[in-house]
Amino acid sequence: MGQYILRRLLQSIGILLLLSIIFFALVNLAPGGPLAGYGQSRHVPAEKAALLRRQLGLDKPIPVQYIIWLAGNNWMKVDLNGDGVAESYGTRLGILRGDFGFSFRTREPVLKVIEGRFPNTVYLMVTTLLIAILIAIPIGIISAVKQYSVFDIAVTTFSFAGQAIPDFWLGLILLLIFYAWLKNPFTGEALLPSGGIYSLGSAFSIGDRIRHLILPVATGALGWIAWYSRFMRSSMLDVIHQDYLRTARAKGLSESKVIYKHALRNALIPLVTLFALDIPYIFAGAVFVEMLFSWPGMGQLYYQSALQRDYPILLAILIIGAVFILLSNLLADIFYAVLDPRIRYS
Numbered sequence: 001m002g003q004y005i006l007r008r009l010l011q012s013i014g015i016l017l018l019l020s021i022i023f024f025a026l027v028n029l030a031p032g033g034p035l036a037g038y039g040q041s042r043h044v045p046a047e048k049a050a051l052l053r054r055q056l057g058l059d060k061p062i063p064v065q066y067i068i069w070l071a072g073n074n075w076m077k078v079d080l081n082g083d084g085v086a087e088s089y090g091t092r093l094g095i096l097r098g099d100f101g102f103s104f105r106t107r108e109p110v111l112k113v114i115e116g117r118f119p120n121t122v123y124l125m126v127t128t129l130l131i132a133i134l135i136a137i138p139i140g141i142i143s144a145v146k147q148y149s150v151f152d153i154a155v156t157t158f159s160f161a162g163q164a165i166p167d168f169w170l171g172l173i174l175l176l177i178f179y180a181w182l183k184n185p186f187t188g189e190a191l192l193p194s195g196g197i198y199s200l201g202s203a204f205s206i207g208d209r210i211r212h213l214i215l216p217v218a219t220g221a222l223g224w225i226a227w228y229s230r231f232m233r234s235s236m237l238d239v240i241h242q243d244y245l246r247t248a249r250a251k252g253l254s255e256s257k258v259i260y261k262h263a264l265r266n267a268l269i270p271l272v273t274l275f276a277l278d279i280p281y282i283f284a285g286a287v288f289v290e291m292l293f294s295w296p297g298m299g300q301l302y303y304q305s306a307l308q309r310d311y312p313i314l315l316a317i318l319i320i321g322a323v324f325i326l327l328s329n330l331l332a333d334i335f336y337a338v339l340d341p342r343i344r345y346s
Contacts, residue, residue: 001337005330012326016319020095023318024066027311034058034104034309056104069101069315070094100316105308110316113301118283120197121290121297125282128217132224133275139225140232141267144240145259155229162226171219171292178215195294216293220286224278231274235267242266269336276332280324284317 035053053059057068072094093099100110143155175194182191193199193212202208239245240263248258283298290299298317305313 001334005334008330008333012330015326016322019322020070020319021066023315023322024069025062027314027318028062028065030309032309034311068094071096072099095316095319100319101312103313104310110312113313114298114316114320117296117298117301120295121284121299122282123197124213124216124220124290124295124297125286127213128220128286129224129275129278129282131217132221132228135221136225136228137232137271139229141236141259141264143229143233144236147237152233155233159226159230162222163230165222166288167219167223167286168288168292170222171215171289174215174219175292195292197295216289216295219292220289228271228274231271232267235270236263239263239267272335273332276328276335277325279328279331280321283324284321 034056035049035058050059057065060068098111102109103113106113139155143152146152178192179190179194183189184191192215194215195212197209197212198204199208199212240259245258245263248262249255253262284302287299287303289295290297291303294300301313302317304310305317
């Protein structure tokens with residue numbers, strides 16, 4: 001297992017290098033650019049726009065920009081105060097040494113910007129995924145055990161509908177119902193807040209945090225519940241008719257032990273792959289959900305950076321997201337061996 005993990009990690013380095021080239025090229029070759037607005041503005045002289053382009057290193061060929069972004073340099077100077085005087089911003093180490101540069105818009109280090117948003121996304125996405133899994137797995141098991149029953153038909157219908165409903169549409173409907181229509185009978189205020197993590201100007205309250213979580217989590221979890229429950233049902237149906245379960249029943253084991261101790265363990269193996277592929281969402285966030293509910297997380301940051309052509313932040317999110325994807329796939333393979341002793345990696 002150790003050799004397999006080491007081999008996969010070495011392969012991941014090559015994949016990340018290739019992805020970094022693709023990401024950097026696509027971002028920098030896109031129409032427009034971070035200084036497009038300056039070049040078209042009547043209030044910004046062309047020489048100042050050219051100076052800013054030179055200070056940010058955007059005047060160099062894209063291959064040179066990529067090498068600097070990857071391996072760093074020691075000449076980076078930036079007009080920090082906006083007075084036309086370039087000051088030393090510090091040595092640019094490059095992403096190979098954990099330095100993703102600084103934001104074109106805010107002048108803050110990229111990792112500092114991400115650190116401010118990442119906990120908010122983890123808070124939202126972990127809650128959403130946990131609730132989705134805790135609801136979907138029991139629903140999928142019962143649906144498989146009671147195949148073709150009224151419950152099974154209802155779950156199947158729900159799963160198709162849940163996967164078909166877009167997040168942004170569902171979020172708007174929930175906002176319309178719980179924010180615009182329904183009011184608190186005692187205070188006359190909206191039943192649930194329209195967005196944000198907490199109420200501004202109020203003391204910390206767990207109840208307030210939960211109220212702000214309800215609509216974003218409900219919007220994001222519906223699709224996961226529909227997907228996981230359907231997948232769990234299909235996986236259980238493949239397992240419950242196997243010979244080893246008939247043997248377990250013949251030995252006198254109760255049906256609950258047969259289902260939840262023997263069948264569920266094997267049925268969870270395919271689900272591990274699905275869940276592992278969803279782990280990167282914990283970092284990347286749900287763009288539509290975060291934008292709709294003004295949730296200051298990674299999804300909102302990615303959207304804003306794309307609109308503002310803030311290349312350093314955009315590239316950092318893409319690269320770190322790729323790292324999460326590669327590690328989550330490796331984690332899924334390791335869980336395979338834990339769940340199924342028959343699986344061995346040489």
